[in-house]
Amino acid sequence: MRRYHCPSCQQGLYFDNTACLSCGAELGFDPAAGFLLLDDDTARACANRAIIGCNWVAAGPDGRCLSCAHTAILPNLSVGGNAEKWARLEQAKRAVILMLDRLGLPLVDAAGAPAPVFEFKADPPGPNAPRVLTGHENGTITLNIAEADDAERARIREEMHEPYRTLPGHFRHEVAHHYWDVLTGADPRLLDTLRAVFGDDRQDYGASLAAHYAEGPPADWAERYISAYASSHPWEDFAETWAHVLHVLEGLETAQAFGLIAGSGLPEGGLRAMAAVPMEQLARAWIDLSIALNAVNQAMGHDTFYPFVLSPAIIEKMETVRRLIIEGGQKAP
Ligand SMILES: [Zn+2]
Ligand SMILES: [Zn+2]
Ligand SMILES: [Zn+2]
Incomplete structure (x- = not known):
């Protein structure tokens, strides 16, 4: 990750800033241009900004940003805690989407639609219901939103004897399966x-x-x-x-x-x-x-x-x- 600066006062910014802590400017992140001052004409906020604090600028006709546009399925947001988990998943995903974009890897399929596509799902209630498995299939990456809970992720890490289990790690691993298919397909x-x-x-x-x-x-x-x-x-x-x-x-x-x-x-x-x-x-x-x-x-x-x-x-x-x-x-x- 490179360092970014406020377009108004040059203060250093964190990648997740929605505003400059020094001058107070409302900011939106553009993957190509970096941080921009939000206005109604050239840089509008992603439609998910108010819900999950996405700080990217709107890109597509539906008002979502380049990263949010890759998300196809959300957990039930009326269930307590799910919106926070979704927000954490998107935060990690934005950094990975930016990285793939900067590396020049394709982020659309042959028809021009966002690819890979992400599905964020919660385990259904009940002890015997089938769990949601994190994984990749045919360009779709499924993540169990429980991974966004630090305590739960640490528990799984222990159970699996893993030295490292993080959200960026999940995203970087799962996109690999997608690019195996895309690059060997080409x-x-x-x-x-x-x-x-x-x-x-x-x-x-x-x-x-x-x-x-x-x-x-x-x-x-x-x-x-x-x-x-x-x-x-x-x-x-x-x-x-x-x-x-x-x-x-x-x-x-x-x-x-x-x-x-x-x-x-x-x-x-x-x-x-x-x-x-x-x-x-x-x-x-x-x-x-x-x-x-x-x-x-x-x-x-x-x-x-x-x-x-x-x-x-x-x-x-x-x-x-x-x-x-x-x-x-x-x-x-
Ligand atoms: Zn500033
Ligand atoms: Zn967004
Ligand atoms: Zn895998």
């Missing part, structure tokens, strides 16, 4: 490349996941996979690896914007310029930064900043994803 030869690196995705997905949950990951998983879950099936390995490439790019750009990686030699020309750097060099800067931030977090009694180990084999997989992103991104930086 160029089927990519399948051979991806299968050589991540394994043959034609092995039965349901059976692979069932085996993973029954038997656990292979003993040496940490040398070859970024997470235990990544060892369950080639698609999950790809999605976990893709998510970490996005973590690293977003984390490094943010650190760079605040002068934290000045000696890294990484380019300052935006996210695509950063993504054009070989993964090995990105990983080196990221590991240095992570070691420092892990220590700072420890000093403060917070959880580990980046609780993962990037082995050479994992960095090689990340390089495949990085190249896919750079080559799949069509637009200029």
Whole structure:
């Protein structure tokens, strides 16, 4: 994430600001232009601003912004707490949509409609009702809104023995499944490349996941996979690896914007310029930064900043994803 400034007084802004805390200007965020002063002609607020605090500007004819337009299904907002959960999901999603846009990855389907599409659903009442599963299918990403509840997400993280479970993490993982389909659909030869690196995705997905949950990951998983879950099936390995490439790019750009990686030699020309750097060099800067931030977090009694180990084999997989992103991104930086 780069740093943004108030168009009126140049005060630094957080990505989620709806107004400038210094001069009080009402602001709207435009993915291409940054923060704009809201007015009725050129920059109108997203239709969801009053409901969930979306701070982006209206883009489409329905008055929603570029990010909100990707959401097709909402939970029942008359149920207490659901509007707050929806708001938190959209907050995380906006940052990911912006990132995909800046990387030049397609955000519309062949017909020009928003893609991927998101469905935010709540578990139905009753102990025996089927739970809503977070996942991707045919360009639609479903998220269980319980993930927006910090306590519930922490409980699931413990139960699944995961070192890290966050909303940006969910979005970055799930969009990977969508772009596997989109990019290999556009160029089927990519399948051979991806299968050589991540394994043959034609092995039965349901059976692979069932085996993973029954038997656990292979003993040496940490040398070859970024997470235990990544060892369950080639698609999950790809999605976990893709998510970490996005973590690293977003984390490094943010650190760079605040002068934290000045000696890294990484380019300052935006996210695509950063993504054009070989993964090995990105990983080196990221590991240095992570070691420092892990220590700072420890000093403060917070959880580990980046609780993962990037082995050479994992960095090689990340390089495949990085190249896919750079080559799949069509637009200029
Ligand atoms: Zn201002
Ligand atoms: Zn919006
Ligand atoms: Zn997945």
